[in-house]
Amino acid sequence: MNDLYIIITACLVAINCAIVGSFLVMRKMVMIGDAISHAVLPGIFFAYLLSGSTSSLPILIGAAASGIFATILIEWFTQKARLQSDASIGVSYTLLFAIGIILISKFGENADIDQQCVLYGELEYVWLWLVPIGNHFFIPQQTLILLSLTLIIITGVMIGFKGLFITTFDPNFAISTGVAIGFWHYFLMGGVSLTTVVSFESVGAILVVAFLSGPPAIAYLLTENLKKMIILSCFFGILCAIIGFYTAKLFDVSIAGAISTIIGLVFTVVFIISTQKKSKIDVISY
Amino acid sequence: MIFLQSISTLFSNDYYTFWVVAAGAGIICFAAGTVGTFSYLRKRALLGDVISHAVLPGVVISFMLTGVKDSLYFLTGATISGLISIAIVDYVQSKSKLKPDTILALTLSVFFGVGIVLLTKIQHSGNGAQSGLDSFLFGKAASMSLHDVTLFSIIAIINTICIVLFIRPFSLISFDEEYAKGIGFNVKFIKYFLAMLTVITVSIGIQSVGIVLMAALLITPASGARFLTNAIPKMIFYAGFFACISGIIGVFISSTGTSMPTGPWIVVVLSSFTLLAIFFGKEKGIFARMQTRKSNQIKINNENILKIVYKTSKEGTISVPIQDIFKESSDKSIRLTLKRLEKNNIISRVKGMIVLHENGKIAAREVIRKHRLWEIYLSKYFQLEADHLHDDAEGIEHIITPEIEKHLITLLDRPEKDPHQSEIPY
Structure with missing residues (x-):
């Protein structure tokens, strides 16, 4: 049963990240997800300090707020300070991360947060916090939160697909037809913040980045249609999560690490196939 | 300690x-x-x-x-x-x-x-x-x-x-x-x-x-x-x-x-x-850039006012009622600009009239000259219609340096009249 919980949790993270990640990949903004x-x-720290609890909701809100703060900071560096965009990302997130670590190591002895879980996550222990649903059915708290997020993201993307689509592929056309480009930017960034924050609590920063970039990249090699790409990347995300979980069990290693590794392997296979296909086409066209 | x-x-x-x-x-x-x-x-x-x-x-x-x-x-x-x-x-x-x-x-x-x-x-x-x-x-x-x-x-x-x-x-x-x-x-x-x-x-x-x-x-x-x-x-x-x-x-x-x-x-x-x-x-730096932007804005405001004073006071006199300037200018900080110009001894206020001093006159002629030279340049080299010239020249007149101006004059053979048939003050 515990295995099932872990797999379901990982798959939910995979789905969330795949949907949001597809837009990030097309907008060339994946590194912002990383940031x-x-x-x-x-x-996370301030939420803990203010609420005095390590329960999920305040921490979630705090983390989402600082995620959005990070995007605003990056925007400020590029727009107002006129720093080039890659440097803005690098400067902002390292500063925030450094401040976070200082705060946690200074005041966080009692808090249930440490540096390691930030990077690896606690996927292995997700079944420790169970919430009853009905009389006989239990579900991990984390999984429940992830599930609601999945629903939110799917509804959000379905409602906002047109706006997101047009601002992603033809921002100039979007501006000329009066679409609020800034609104859709922050709409997506809000989604990214929520996804990274919620997912990050269960799987850690690194796997979030792997899920955000890997499955969409694999899907993008196979199709150019955005809807197909989102569905394909969900599929590859789930596939990698399941294979990764059993690999981790087999070799007794970190689940998050194993899933990232499998994502890398699947990408390599698809990449090689797609380049070979392309070179064949090249030969024919000459 | x-x-x-x-x-x-x-x-x-x-x-x-x-x-x-x-x-x-x-x-x-x-x-x-x-x-x-x-x-x-x-x-x-x-x-x-x-x-x-x-x-x-x-x-x-x-x-x-x-x-x-x-x-x-x-x-x-x-x-x-x-x-x-x-x-x-x-x-x-x-x-x-x-x-x-x-x-x-x-x-x-x-x-x-x-x-x-x-x-x-x-x-x-x-x-x-x-x-x-x-x-x-x-x-x-x-x-x-x-x-x-x-x-x-x-x-x-x-x-x-x-x-x-x-x-x-x-x-x-x-x-x-x-x-x-x-x-x-x-x-x-x-x-x-x-x-x-x-x-x-x-x-x-x-x-x-x-x-x-x-x-x-x-x-x-x-x-x-x-x-x-x-x-x-x-x-x-x-x-x-x-x-x-x-x-x-x-x-x-x-x-x-x-x-x-x-x-x-x-x-x-x-x-x-x-x-x-x-x-x-x-x-x-952000502050340095703000400073530059501010001093540019001041320069533009100054020159615009001088231009208005010079233009509206054309025939013989060099004094204009202040109300006329308010009518002509769209600038919101007009009082501030007038005060600044007065302090720098470029204009003076006499009984509700603005009097342009000699150095103010030179400055005003310079801006107008640049404006009209640019209009000629645009109409000659870009074949723009006469009614399309003004807005562009309105912006660039503050930016043209003396060197560019000299270059324009030689390029255009020291013209006498701009496309709107106004004289160019040298």
């Missing part, structure tokens, strides 16, 4:  | 370790700051992030193979896996339609994932010697030994010498690879040489600040230095210098408390320097 996943640390 | 005391105790013998660590951190940060300048200039700042995550598998494998924790072995393993990661990023980028950011994020997380898998493998195998391996994740500056510091310093110094020697080719490939190729540089070699220097720097850097924060050591100093100067050698020097100081201050702060991590403090100090540079940088 957010590191930058949530101070928010 | 407490602060001074703690500083004075730093020079006692008990603080031998402190100075060893501070020297090590300072030197490492200096090397990272200098090399990082080129990552910044090549707009590959985040590659540093990738490299620092990608060295983890190399470090762990070198431990698995040798079974000992030695900086030199770690360094070798780290360098190899760092270089592999760069090669993969380059290869995938050239062979697929994926954008750089996706490739960077994917490479970073997969390499790090592999590293974590290997790390947990040895941890679970119960090898006692492995403890401390994960200090790579967050740095272990505080526990650097003299042996480590000597090794790192030698490498950092060699690195710096290479940069000094290769500053020209490195700068060239940062700005114009094609040109570098054209004048006979081996661009591919230079690129990989620079990459290798970066990887080596990262490999020694992560031992002081850790993997996650290593990116800051490369990016943040250069980002700050960019606001202080335009010259590359100066920029490299500033980046290295501020990084070095931050390293030492960071070690100092973390030595004052028990649970104060070194790496994060170095990064916080470094970021503070960079933020200061962003705000107060002499030419490109």
